[in-house]
Amino acid sequence: MLIFAISGKGGTGRSVTSTNIVYRHALQGNDVCYLDFDFGSPTAGAIFSVGAVARGTRRHGLHEYLRGDCAEPHQVDVWSESDREGLRTRPPEAGRLVLLPGSEGGGELSGGNEDMVRRCVQLFSRLNEEFDLCMVDVSAGRSYTAELVLNATARLPSIPFRWLVFHRWTRQHIIAADGLVRGDDGLLDAGARLGHDPEALRDRIRFVRTAVLEPDAAELVGLRDEQRAWLFACDQELRELAGRHKVGRTAMLGKIPLDPILQWREQIISDEDVLASKIANAETASAFDELAKKIVDDTAWEGL
Amino acid sequence: MLVMGEVHTGLLQSSGEIPESACRDVLHLMSGETVRLSRRPMIYAVSPDLLTGVDCRLPSASRSRIRGVGTVVSHSSITGGRVVQGSSYARVERAETDRRLAWSHYLARPGVIEVLGKAKSSDLGDGFIGDPQPNGLDLGSISARFMDVVQSSPLLDRRAPFKVARTKVRWVAQPGDPAIRFTLNADQTRTIRIAHSGDFTPAVVDLCEDLALHDWLLTTLLLIVERARIGGRAGPEVVAKLAPAVDHLLHLWMPAARVDEALVPYWHGLEDRMRFTAQWERLVRRIRDQLTLNDAAMLRSARHP
Structure with a gap:
C-alpha cells in the first residue's frame, strides 16, 4: 500500500504527522518505509532524529535516484540509526522502519521526463514488494512531484494507494485543502488527465486535521466565558465552511489535537514521551495510533 | 581471467503460485525466443538469455581505472511458480588490442567483457566482491531490472502473501584448486567466491543461482x-x-x-x-x-x- 501525504498550504504539520503515523504503524507490527519526496526541504531525517541525514543525504538520495544518477536510493534503518535512544530500541512486536531521505541541497523537481516517471514506477513497485506500507511525503501544494506520483500510480493499477490531505482547522487551510483536491489542476483534475478514474481517485482521498484545538478541551478551562463563546462560534463557522467545501466529517480520516511538543519541535512522539517524561499528551499519541490503523482499514475508506 | 555475476532473488508478486503456462507467458521477454522449462524435480522456467552492451569502468579493489567493453548475459527465472530470480554475468577477458573495436566484434562473443589495458584478475575480483563502486559496471542493477520485468507483468495480481526484501548474491569464479566461500553481509547482500578447475562453464552460473535460491528461502x-x-x-x-x-x-x-x-x-x-x-x-x-x-x-x- 502506498500512502501519499500532501497539504494545500505549508506549515500544516504534514511531515511530523505522517512520520508519526508511519512510526505507529511500525509499532503495530508492519514493515514500513517513509519516502521524503518533499524535495525543497528534505528534513524527515531530523524528525526521526537521524543526524546524519537531518537535511537529506549526501549519497544516493531520492533526487539522485529519480534523476537517474544512482541505481538504488539510500535506505536508513531508523531503529538502528536514530540518535534518539528511545527510537533505537526496536520493540519485539515492531516491524521494520526505514527512511528513504531526499538529497541534501537537492532542490524542487522541476518538469521531469518520461525516464523520471519510469524510475518512480520502478521505485514504488520494488518497495511494495518489501514493505506493508510506504508513506510518501509529497510536500505542499500543486507541484511537479504530485503530478509525478499521480502519473506513477496510474501505471501501477494493482498496487493500492491512498492520499491524505493535511490541513489546519482554519478558514484559509480548509479552502486551500479543498482547492488542492477539487480546484483547477488539483489532484482530481491532474489525476484524470494522467489516466485515473476521477471517482475512484476521489474515494482514495481523505482529509486529516492537524493542530486541532477543541473548544471544550481541558487546556481551555482558564479562558474567560467571552473567549470560550467566541471559540465555539468560530468552530461552528468552520464546520459549516468545511461542509460546504466537502472537507467535513465524512471526508475526514482523523484529527490530531494541538500538542505543545509538536509546536516547539517536530519529532516522533514515543510512548516514553507520554508515560515517562510526560512532555507529550496521551491524546496526541493515541490520535497517531488510531490514524495508523485507519489508513489501512477499508471500512474507513468506503465510498462517500 | 575471471567471471563475475550477480543474482537477485525475491517472492513472485502473485497471491498464489502460478502454473507452468503462466510461467511461460511471464518469462516470454522477447518474441521468437522460447522459454526453457523443466518439470522435475520442480517446475523451473527460465527466459531466453538477453545481452546488455557495456562500455564502462570495471570494479577494482585498488581503485585503478580499468575500462571494459563487451556484453553481459542476463535472464529471469521462476522456480516452483513462486520464486523469481534475475541473474547476470560476464566473463572478463583481456582484449587483444587496447582500443575499442566495432560492436560486431563484441556481439560475436556474447557474455564477454574485454579489458582494455592492464588489469589483475585478483584486483578485479576483490573490487567486485567488495563495496560496489559508483559509475562502474553494475550487474546488480541489470539483474534487478530482469526481476522487475517479471514482477511487473500484467499477468500477475501483485497480491503476494507476505512482504519480503529481495536478496542479492554477488559471485566471482576464477580458475584454481576447487574451493567455494559463501559470505553473509549485514544487509541483504551475500558474496560467493568459487575457484574451479578447468574452463568456466555456465553450470557455475546454475550453481550460484541455486545457492542464491536456497539462501533466499x-x-x-x-x-x-x-x-x-x-x-x-x-x-x-x-x-x-x-x-x-x-x-x-x-x-x-x-x-x-x-x-x-x-x-x-x-x-x-x-x-x-x-x-x-x-x-x-x-x-x-x-x-x-x-x-x-x-x-x-x-x-x-x-x-x-
Missing part, C-alpha cells in the same frame, strides 16, 4: 518465524503468521537439484560448513510443532468447551 523462513513471535502471542495468531511458510515455501527446498553433477561437491562443501539444510529442517520442525500444538489445543477446547 532460508532468509525468508527465518524472517517469517521471527515475525510470528512464537511464545510472544496466542497460539492461533502464531499459526496464522506461520501459515504463508507452509503454503508457499516449505516444499521448495531441494538443494543442488538443478546443479551439474560435477559441481555438486561445492554444495556439499558449503553444507558441511554452513549447515543450510540442518538450519532449514530445524525451522520446518519448529513450524510443524507449532501447528501440532495448536491443533491439540483446539481439540481440547472442542472437547471441553
Whole structure:
C-alpha cells in the first residue's frame, strides 16, 4: 500500500504527522518505509532524529535516484540509526522502519521526463514488494512531484494507494485543502488527465486535521466565558465552511489535537514521551495510533 | 581471467503460485525466443538469455581505472511458480588490442567483457566482491531490472502473501584448486567466491543461482518465524503468521537439484560448513510443532468447551 501525504498550504504539520503515523504503524507490527519526496526541504531525517541525514543525504538520495544518477536510493534503518535512544530500541512486536531521505541541497523537481516517471514506477513497485506500507511525503501544494506520483500510480493499477490531505482547522487551510483536491489542476483534475478514474481517485482521498484545538478541551478551562463563546462560534463557522467545501466529517480520516511538543519541535512522539517524561499528551499519541490503523482499514475508506 | 555475476532473488508478486503456462507467458521477454522449462524435480522456467552492451569502468579493489567493453548475459527465472530470480554475468577477458573495436566484434562473443589495458584478475575480483563502486559496471542493477520485468507483468495480481526484501548474491569464479566461500553481509547482500578447475562453464552460473535460491528461502523462513513471535502471542495468531511458510515455501527446498553433477561437491562443501539444510529442517520442525500444538489445543477446547 502506498500512502501519499500532501497539504494545500505549508506549515500544516504534514511531515511530523505522517512520520508519526508511519512510526505507529511500525509499532503495530508492519514493515514500513517513509519516502521524503518533499524535495525543497528534505528534513524527515531530523524528525526521526537521524543526524546524519537531518537535511537529506549526501549519497544516493531520492533526487539522485529519480534523476537517474544512482541505481538504488539510500535506505536508513531508523531503529538502528536514530540518535534518539528511545527510537533505537526496536520493540519485539515492531516491524521494520526505514527512511528513504531526499538529497541534501537537492532542490524542487522541476518538469521531469518520461525516464523520471519510469524510475518512480520502478521505485514504488520494488518497495511494495518489501514493505506493508510506504508513506510518501509529497510536500505542499500543486507541484511537479504530485503530478509525478499521480502519473506513477496510474501505471501501477494493482498496487493500492491512498492520499491524505493535511490541513489546519482554519478558514484559509480548509479552502486551500479543498482547492488542492477539487480546484483547477488539483489532484482530481491532474489525476484524470494522467489516466485515473476521477471517482475512484476521489474515494482514495481523505482529509486529516492537524493542530486541532477543541473548544471544550481541558487546556481551555482558564479562558474567560467571552473567549470560550467566541471559540465555539468560530468552530461552528468552520464546520459549516468545511461542509460546504466537502472537507467535513465524512471526508475526514482523523484529527490530531494541538500538542505543545509538536509546536516547539517536530519529532516522533514515543510512548516514553507520554508515560515517562510526560512532555507529550496521551491524546496526541493515541490520535497517531488510531490514524495508523485507519489508513489501512477499508471500512474507513468506503465510498462517500 | 575471471567471471563475475550477480543474482537477485525475491517472492513472485502473485497471491498464489502460478502454473507452468503462466510461467511461460511471464518469462516470454522477447518474441521468437522460447522459454526453457523443466518439470522435475520442480517446475523451473527460465527466459531466453538477453545481452546488455557495456562500455564502462570495471570494479577494482585498488581503485585503478580499468575500462571494459563487451556484453553481459542476463535472464529471469521462476522456480516452483513462486520464486523469481534475475541473474547476470560476464566473463572478463583481456582484449587483444587496447582500443575499442566495432560492436560486431563484441556481439560475436556474447557474455564477454574485454579489458582494455592492464588489469589483475585478483584486483578485479576483490573490487567486485567488495563495496560496489559508483559509475562502474553494475550487474546488480541489470539483474534487478530482469526481476522487475517479471514482477511487473500484467499477468500477475501483485497480491503476494507476505512482504519480503529481495536478496542479492554477488559471485566471482576464477580458475584454481576447487574451493567455494559463501559470505553473509549485514544487509541483504551475500558474496560467493568459487575457484574451479578447468574452463568456466555456465553450470557455475546454475550453481550460484541455486545457492542464491536456497539462501533466499532460508532468509525468508527465518524472517517469517521471527515475525510470528512464537511464545510472544496466542497460539492461533502464531499459526496464522506461520501459515504463508507452509503454503508457499516449505516444499521448495531441494538443494543442488538443478546443479551439474560435477559441481555438486561445492554444495556439499558449503553444507558441511554452513549447515543450510540442518538450519532449514530445524525451522520446518519448529513450524510443524507449532501447528501440532495448536491443533491439540483446539481439540481440547472442542472437547471441553
